[in-house]
Amino acid sequence: MYMYFPTNYVWSLAVVATLNNGGFIDEVDRACKPVLEASKNGDDAGTEELYAAWVAVADRLIASAEDDEKRGRIIGAGDKYYRSSLYVSQSERLQSPTWEGRKAAYQKSMDLLQKHVDLSGAPMTRVEIPYEGSHMPGYFYQAESLDGKPTPVVIQWNGFDSTKEMMYYSGFPQMLARRGISTLMVDTPGSGEALRLRGLTARHDTEAWASAIIDFTEGIDGIDSDKIGLVGWSLGGYYAPRAAAFEKRVKLAVAWGANHNWAEVQQGRRNREGENPVPHYWEHAFWVWNVDNIDDFMEVTKDMHLNGVAEKITCPLLITHGANDRQINVKYAQQTYDQAVNSSKRELRIFDEPEGGTEHISIDNMPYVAGYIADWVAETFAELS
Numbered sequence: 001m002y003m004y005f006p007t008n009y010v011w012s013l014a015v016v017a018t019l020n021n022g023g024f025i026d027e028v029d030r031a032c033k034p035v036l037e038a039s040k041n042g043d044d045a046g047t048e049e050l051y052a053a054w055v056a057v058a059d060r061l062i063a064s065a066e067d068d069e070k071r072g073r074i075i076g077a078g079d080k081y082y083r084s085s086l087y088v089s090q091s092e093r094l095q096s097p098t099w100e101g102r103k104a105a106y107q108k109s110m111d112l113l114q115k116h117v118d119l120s121g122a123p124m125t126r127v128e129i130p131y132e133g134s135h136m137p138g139y140f141y142q143a144e145s146l147d148g149k150p151t152p153v154v155i156q157w158n159g160f161d162s163t164k165e166m167m168y169y170s171g172f173p174q175m176l177a178r179r180g181i182s183t184l185m186v187d188t189p190g191s192g193e194a195l196r197l198r199g200l201t202a203r204h205d206t207e208a209w210a211s212a213i214i215d216f217t218e219g220i221d222g223i224d225s226d227k228i229g230l231v232g233w234s235l236g237g238y239y240a241p242r243a244a245a246f247e248k249r250v251k252l253a254v255a256w257g258a259n260h261n262w263a264e265v266q267q268g269r270r271n272r273e274g275e276n277p278v279p280h281y282w283e284h285a286f287w288v289w290n291v292d293n294i295d296d297f298m299e300v301t302k303d304m305h306l307n308g309v310a311e312k313i314t315c316p317l318l319i320t321h322g323a324n325d326r327q328i329n330v331k332y333a334q335q336t337y338d339q340a341v342n343s344s345k346r347e348l349r350i351f352d353e354p355e356g357g358t359e360h361i362s363i364d365n366m367p368y369v370a371g372y373i374a375d376w377v378a379e380t381f382a383e384l385s
Contacts, residue, residue, distance in 0.1 A: 001013075001016055001358075001359045001363070001364040002015070002016055002019070002364070004016075004028075004032055005032070005036065005039035005040075007039065007040050008039040008040070008042075008043060009043075009275045009326065010043045010094070010275070010276060010277070010278060010279055011035075011039050011043070011050065011094065011279075013277070013359075013360070013363065014090045014091070014093065014094055015028060015032060016359075016363055016364055017090060017166075017363055017366070018086060018087065018090045020170075020363065020364075020365075020366040020367060021086055021166070021169035021170055021171070021366070022082065022083065022086060022169060022171075023083060023086055023087065023090075024083065027057050027061070027083065027087070028087075030057050031053050031054040031056070031057040031087060031091075032053070032054075034049075034053040035049050035050045035053050038050065043276065043278075043279040043280075043281075044096075044279045044280050047094045047095050047096065047099075047279050047280070048095065048099060048101075050091055050094060051091040051092065051094070051095060051101075051105065053091075054087050054088070054090070054091035055087070055088055055091065055105075057087055058083075058084040058085075058087040058088050058112075059084075061080045061081075061083055061084040061087075062080070062081070062084050062112070064080055065077040065078075065080035065081050065084070065115075068080065069119075074119050075119075075120075077115075077119055078115070078116050078118075078119030078120040079116075079120075081112050081113070081115040081116040081119065082112075082113070082116040082120075084112050085109050085110075085112035085113040085115075085116060085165065085169075086169050088105060088108050088109040088112060089106075089109035089113075089163065089165050089166060089169070091105075092105040092106050092109055093161060093162070093163070093166075093278065094278060094279050095279075095280075096279070096280040096283055096284075097280065097283050097284055097286075097287040098283065102196065103196060103197060106163075106193070106196045106197070107197070109163075109165055110165060110193070113165050113168065114126075122141075123141060123142045123143075123144075123177070124139050124140065124141045124142075124168070124173075125139070125140050125142075126138070126139060126140075127139065127140050127184070127216070129186065129212060129213055129216045130212060130215075130216065131189075131200075131209060131212045132208075132212075134198060134200060135198075136186055136187060136188060136189070136194050136200070136209065136212070136213065137164070137186075137187050137192070137193045137194060137198070138164060138184055138185055138186040138187065138213075139164055139167075139168060139184075139185045140182070140183070140184050140185075140220065141168075141173040141174075141176075141177060141182060141183040141184075141185070142177075142182050142222065143176065143177035143178075143179075143180055143181055143182040143183075144177070144180070145180060145222070146179075146180035147180070149224065150222050150223055150224040150225075151180055151181060151182045151222060151223060151224060152180070152181045152182070152223075152224050152227035152228070152229065152381040153181065153182045153183065153184060153217060153220070153223050153224070153227070153228055153229070154173075154176055154181055154182070154183050154184070154228075154229045154230070154231050154377060155183075155184045155186060155210075155213055155214070155217065155228065155229065155230050155231070156172065156173070156183055156184065156185045156186070156231045156232070157186060157188055157191075157230070157231070157232040157233075157236040157239050157240060158187065158188065158191035158192055158232075158233070158234070158235075158236060159191070159232070159233055159234025159235035159236045159237070159239075159257075159259075159277075159361075160190075160191070160234060160235040160277055160278075160284075160285075160288065161191070161234075161277050161278045161284060162191065162192070162233070162234065163187060163191065163192035163193070164185040164186060164187045164192050164193065165192070167183075167185040168185060170366060170370060171367060171370060172231075172370045172373070172374065173185065175370055175371055175374040176374050176377065176378075179374055179375075179377075179378040180378070181374075181377060181378060181381065182220075182222075182223060184213070184217055184220075186213055188200075188202075188206070188209050188213075188239070189201055189202055189203060189209060190202025190203075190288040190289070191288075195287070195288060201287075201288060201289060201290035202288050202289050202290075204242075204301065204303040204304050205242070205246075205303075206238075206239040206240075206242045206243045207242065207243045207245075207246035207247045209243075210230065210243035210246075210247045210250065211247055214228060214247065214249050214250070225249075226251070226384070227251055227381050227384060228249060228250060228251055229250065229251060229252040229253065229254070229377055229380075229381065230243060230244055230250045230252070230253045230254070231253070231254040231256060231373065231377070232253075232254070232255065232256065233256035233257050233361045234256075234257050234259065234277070234327075234328075234360065234361050235259055235262060236255070236256065236257075236259075237255035237256060237257045237258045237259035237260075237319075237328070237336075238255075238259035238260070238262050238304060238305075238306065240253050240254065240255055241253055241255050241306055241309070241310060241313060241317065241336060241340070242306065242309055244313050244315055244317070245306075245309045245310065245312035245313045246312065248314070248315075250315055251315055251316075251381075251384060252315050252316040252317070252318075252377065252380045252381065252384075253313065253315055253316070253317050253318075254317075254318045254319075254320070254373055254376070254377065255317070255318070255319045255320070255333075255336060256320055256361055256362075256369075256373060257320065257321055257322070257325065257328060257360060257361035257362070258319050258320075258321050258328065258330075258332045258333035258335075258336050259328055259332060260305065260306045260307075260310070260332035260333070260335040260336045260339075261304075261305040261306070261307065261332060261335065262301065262304040262305065263298075263301050263302050263303070263304040263305050264305065265327075265328060265332075266285075266297070266298065266301060266304075267298075269281070270294070274326060274327055274328075274329070275326040275327050275360075276327070277327055277360070282294065282297075285297055289301060306335075306336055306339065307339070310335075310336050310339035310340040311339055311340065311341055311342055312342070313340045313342060313343050314342050314343060314344060315343065315344060316343060316344055316345035316346070316380045316383075317340050317343040317345070317346045317347070318346075318347050318349065318373065318376050318377075318380075319333050319336050319337050319340075319346075319347070319348045319349070320333075320349045320350075320351065320357075320362065320369060320372070320373060321333035321348075321349075321350055321351070321362075322350075322351050322352075322357055322358040322359045322360060322361070322362045322364070323350050323351060323352035323353070323358045324352075324353075324358040324359060325358070325359060325360045325361075326359065326360065327360045328360065330350060333348060333350065334348065345380065345383075347376070349372065351365070351369060355368075356368060357369040
């Protein structure tokens with residue numbers, strides 16, 4: 001993986017994600033160079049300084065986009081709003097939950113993305129999915145039918161620290177749309193807008209929110225309700241297989257980065273094993289799970305594993321993993337595959353050198369792996385016809 005910050009994996013991860021999601025190398029370099037020295041002080045120190053450096057680049061883009069709009073240069077403006085949203089989003093992700101500017105920063109990333117969508121004409125709309133007296137926010141990306149029939153749909157989920165905006169940036173919904181498949185990107189409890197602005201926190205029995213999302217999905221015009229798939233990346237590599245095991249309306253599932261035994265991984269993190277996904281790790285973990293101490297956190301996440309669950313998966317299942325994943329060891333991908341013996345079509349795809357895609361959720365070669373997943377999804381939906 002490209003280590004812009006040679007001693008800081010977490011910050012470099014954000015750089016790689018940004019470059020793979022449409023960031024321009026010159027702009028990213030201008031955002032990072034002012035905090036190169038600060039990066040040497042560890043993951044947590046200097047994250048606010050990093051945000052300031054990244055948002056300065058974003059703000060210059062916003063000013064340029066606004067000028068483009070005045071001149072009628074709508075395409076250029078839309079592109080600039082996209083990149084400014086991306087830069088704000090990736091730097092917001094690295095902040096402490098207690099940083100007072102966090103909600104405003106996240107709202108800014110959403111507002112900028114909406115400006116991009118409005119100007120670019122992207123076929124994406126905001127949705128609100130009823131869930132236990134509240135709503136899960138999402139984006140629905142409508143694909144054009146390739147055969148005149150209702151389109152299959154993939155429900156896409158976050159992991160521990162990402163957002164529905166990052167799903168859009170990834171280009172994966174656009175890849176699916178080219179294959180005639182629509183995408184519903186959802187901030188589930190514990191992630192994105194659901195956590196940041198609505199206070200919805202995580203739970204281990206993900207079939208509960210899967211059922212609510214599928215109920216909503218079945219009511220969308222132009223969707224084939226017999227072809228609903230589920231893709232989850234990072235911690236979604238636990239969330240999605242868990243949901244597929246119990247919610248049988250899921251007709252295919254993808255663990256984009258396996259997470260067979262996240263509870264066990266947390267024990268390792270207590271012992272400083274492996275890399276963390278974000279700075280301020282334990283603050284973030286407590287925020288996601290609505291606890292305030294490590295013992296309560298370990299208790300509330302003790303069932304975050306697929307032992308005794310993976311065998312209940314009967315739909316097709318794809319597991320992808322990077323051979324050099326420094327957050328979640330590749331052994332967990334093998335464990336999910338070995339236990340999913342009742343899946344009607346199971347595949348384990350490990351990405352290794354020299355192919356690339358060897359890091360966490362294959363973020364070092366993300367478009368390549370996203371394309372592989374999109375092809376598998378399209379082929380598997382076709383087999384269900």
